[in-house]
Amino acid sequence: MKIGKIADLLHADVLCGEEHLENEVHSACGADMMSDVLAFVKDQAVLITGLVNPQVVRTAEMMDMRCIVFVRGKMPADDIVELARESGIVILATMERMYQACGILYENGLYHGGVAQ
């Protein structure tokens, strides 16, 4: 699925990384605990989260993720957006809640991919 389609499906604002909207991603995960993302996620390209702080971007960066979706209308501060821009990560912000956002993307073919144990 193209990152741009994720933005369309979630009626999300694109806060940075507009140049990457044509890039394809194949899996996603939803989490508010970054420790769990670092522990159990493998090769997911999209992180859907309600947590807003710079460590969300750092976590995505370490995991080689390409896109972060902030749910429930949460807006990251400028320094968070700038950090993502420097790392080449797209930031989307949607009014959808976590459950709906995950459900909409799953229903449209963006699955969770592999989980490392």
Place this chain on the structure above:
Amino acid sequence: MSEPVRFHFDVAGENFVSAGEASAAVKKLLRQLGMDPAVIRRVSIAMYEGEINMVIHANGGTADILVYADRIVIVLEDHGPGIPNVGLAMQEGYSTAAENVRALGFGAGMGLPNMKRYTDSMDIETAVGVGTKITMEVRL
């Protein structure tokens, strides 16, 4: 290669905003050295967890990365409170982090287990009231 390529970083304590800067820098440097992306990811995740731990628990510390021809060694050293029970700390889900740390998405008791998970060996030297030194190795 007899002499390793070395990188040294000072990790500032109690600065949650900048935590991870050293790990991000290492990730870029390893990319510049042309390392395998899977190796880079393992090194940077293990170091990032360690860096977060140093910020949360130990008021910062130092990180040294040594790149040999056949392995990468990560040495994290702090002068924090030490780990009273390493066996307990290695259990997934055991955490002494404060509630405010959990609100930031960490402190789930996954840090040390994750560091072990992503590296080929991990050694912890710790003394209560003195500090902790963690040496991790990722083989190439």
